Amino acid sequence: MQQAPGVMPGDAFGAPLPRRLRIGVGLGFLLFFLMLFLPAAYQPVKAVLLALVLAGIVVQAFVLGGLPLHGTIVYWTLFMVATSLTFMLRGAANGAPGALQVGRVYALWPLVYTMLIAGVARLGILTGIMRLLVAATIAIGLYGASYILHVVGWLPDVLYIPFDQGQRIGFYRGFVEFNLDSLASLLFLVPFAVSALMTWPKSEAPVSRVWLWAALIIGCTLVALSARRALLLVVGLSPGFALLLRRWLPKRERRASRKLVLHFLLFGACALTGLGFVLHFVFGFDFGAVADMFRRGFAFESYARAVPRKEQFFNLLGGWAESPVLGAGHGAVAEGWLRSEEMPWAYELSYVALLFHTGLVGFLVYAAGVAWIIAMGVRIIREGARMALYTLSVLVGTICFLIANAADPYLEKYDYMWVIFLPLALINAWLCAREHERPRSADHALHAPR
Numbered sequence: 001m002q003q004a005p006g007v008m009p010g011d012a013f014g015a016p017l018p019r020r021l022r023i024g025v026g027l028g029f030l031l032f033f034l035m036l037f038l039p040a041a042y043q044p045v046k047a048v049l050l051a052l053v054l055a056g057i058v059v060q061a062f063v064l065g066g067l068p069l070h071g072t073i074v075y076w077t078l079f080m081v082a083t084s085l086t087f088m089l090r091g092a093a094n095g096a097p098g099a100l101q102v103g104r105v106y107a108l109w110p111l112v113y114t115m116l117i118a119g120v121a122r123l124g125i126l127t128g129i130m131r132l133l134v135a136a137t138i139a140i141g142l143y144g145a146s147y148i149l150h151v152v153g154w155l156p157d158v159l160y161i162p163f164d165q166g167q168r169i170g171f172y173r174g175f176v177e178f179n180l181d182s183l184a185s186l187l188f189l190v191p192f193a194v195s196a197l198m199t200w201p202k203s204e205a206p207v208s209r210v211w212l213w214a215a216l217i218i219g220c221t222l223v224a225l226s227a228r229r230a231l232l233l234v235v236g237l238s239p240g241f242a243l244l245l246r247r248w249l250p251k252r253e254r255r256a257s258r259k260l261v262l263h264f265l266l267f268g269a270c271a272l273t274g275l276g277f278v279l280h281f282v283f284g285f286d287f288g289a290v291a292d293m294f295r296r297g298f299a300f301e302s303y304a305r306a307v308p309r310k311e312q313f314f315n316l317l318g319g320w321a322e323s324p325v326l327g328a329g330h331g332a333v334a335e336g337w338l339r340s341e342e343m344p345w346a347y348e349l350s351y352v353a354l355l356f357h358t359g360l361v362g363f364l365v366y367a368a369g370v371a372w373i374i375a376m377g378v379r380i381i382r383e384g385a386r387m388a389l390y391t392l393s394v395l396v397g398t399i400c401f402l403i404a405n406a407a408d409p410y411l412e413k414y415d416y417m418w419v420i421f422l423p424l425a426l427i428n429a430w431l432c433a434r435e436h437e438r439p440r441s442a443d444h445a446l447h448a449p450r
Contacts, residue, residue: 024056025125028116029132032418036136036185037143039415041164046415054112057119068121069114070431073424076369077114081107083365084330087358091329098331098345105412106330113421121429123386127206129422130390134196134207134215137189140182141218148178148225177227186231187404188419190219191238192397198242198264199249199257199393204386217271224279230407234400239264241396245377249392250384309407312349320356327359350409370402373420376427391426398423 031049034042061067084106091099120126143163149155151169169178193216202209223231243261246254319334320327328334333344334356347353355363380391401410401419410416 024053024060024119025128027056028053028119029128032129033132033136033139035415035418036133036189037139037182038163038165039185040166040181040413050112053119054115057115060119067118068429068432069118070428070435072431073114073117073428076372077110080366080369081110083362084110087327087330087362089329090326091331091357094329094332096329096331096345097333098343099329100331101343102330102345102412104414105417109414109417110421113417113424117421117425117428120425121432123429126390126426126429127386129425130196130206130393133189133192134211136185137193137215137219138211140180140185140189141215141222143182144178144180144222144225145218147180148176176225178225179228183222183226183228183231184404184408184410184416186219186223187234187410188397188401190216190223190231190235191241191400192393193219194235194238194264195242195245195393195396196389197268198239198261199246200389201256201260204389213267213271216268217275220272221275221279224275230404234404237403238396238400241399242392245381245392245395248378248381249388250382253384253388309348312347313352316347316349316352316356320352320359323359325359326361327355327357327363330357332357346409346412348408349406350411351406353409370420373423373427374399376430377423380426380430387426387430391423391430394423394426 027049031046031053034046034049057067084103088099088103088106091102120129143161143165146155146160147165147167148169150157150160165180165182167178167180169176193212196205197209197212197216200209200212205212220235223235246257246261249257315334315336318336319332322328331345334347345357351363354366358366374395377391377395381388381395398419401416405411411420
């Protein structure tokens with residue numbers, strides 16, 4: 001693993017950021033919180049914050065003499081951007097109407113996020129991000145609760161802030177179904193909290209376990225009330241993913257986390273039971289009704305919301321069969337299916353759409369990028385210590401989000417792409433730190449007495 005020219009090693013990974021640069025970190029935290037709490041809204045405000053943060057990273061590069069950005073990350077990013085540009089040009093050559101419009105998602109935003117990765121390659125900043133994820137989970141949960149209580153008339157208008165969140169709600173027999181745009185953030189955040197409670201010992205946790213439990217309970221309350229199948233699915237799968245990744249922790253840390261796992265299972269079962277009783281008496285919540293609603297979502301022959309996805313699936317596969325190796329190009333539209341008049345190239349089944357747009361070649365290239373992230377994350381987990389625990393929880397959140405992304409194209413929006421680049425930020429910081437330690441180890445060996 002070699003560094004790209006012009007970037008500095010991770011010699012400052014554990015050192016505090018110079019005071020004159022800390023305001024940029026504060027703006028970055030604010031930007032990230034808004035992306036979590038108010039995704040897909042208030043973009044002018046976020047654009048200003050993003051510009052200020054990027055400017056701060058450029059200043060940091062001048063002050064510190066370079067960017068802590070490992071060459072491997074740079075090469076992967078450039079390779080993915082080049083791949084995307086190739087398929088955009090293929091789409092344009094084939095007359096695809098969205099070939100240029102998807103450029104921001106596949107070419108511009110990856111470069112922007114790579115710059116942001118360079119701005120967080122310090123242990124203190126990464127620890128702050130872990131705390132921010134917990135705080136955002138609580139904030140999303142409390143705001144969702146305030147919206148529901150306001151709708152039912154229990155919260156007065158003066159205490160409710162009507163943010164632009166795409167709010168809508170419906171009350172059914174045995175469950176409530178509602179939407180906030182920030183629910184998509186919970187696809188990552190709740191599994192992240194689950195894995196943190198199962199693996200973060202008190203001595204290494206950046207936040208108190210009380211706050212982690214608060215985040216999990218508040219987040220799960222919102223998950224249950226939302227009746228979103230993807231949320232219910234990934235939250236249910238998250239303990240299994242945490243246990244799977246936990247197996248790669250060093251033996252000593254794996255043994256130390258046994259009590260955490262047992263406590264989580266015990267207290268989690270009690271909390272889930274108590275939550276069910278509370279929601280039943282307050283909203284008439286019924287687990288049986290929710291389970292029946294969940295099963296209907298997979299009735300592709302009869303359920304009104306599932307049938308369009310089935311038709312979309314076969315139309316996309318039919319389009320892919322016409323060019324299975326290279327696909328139709330980014331921005332292409334499959335014949336026989338129109339999801340949106342404004343963006344006919346956008347589909348809910350994002351991975352099948354990716355196969356249609358880029359063929360086997362492109363699909364395998366993008367899949368290789370994700371596989372590399374997971375493989376590098378496992379390497380970090382094997383080494384143990386705080387970075388391993390952070391990486392484990394972030395990987396659980398990322399895997400769960402990627403599962404949900406199969407049926408909704410969240411990753412085609414700037415506000416959700418952080419799910420891919422947050423584990424990359426941890427990998428970059430780890431690689432930079434190792435790159436710096438290697439010369440010092442070699443120098444020590446050279447001068448050691450024989």
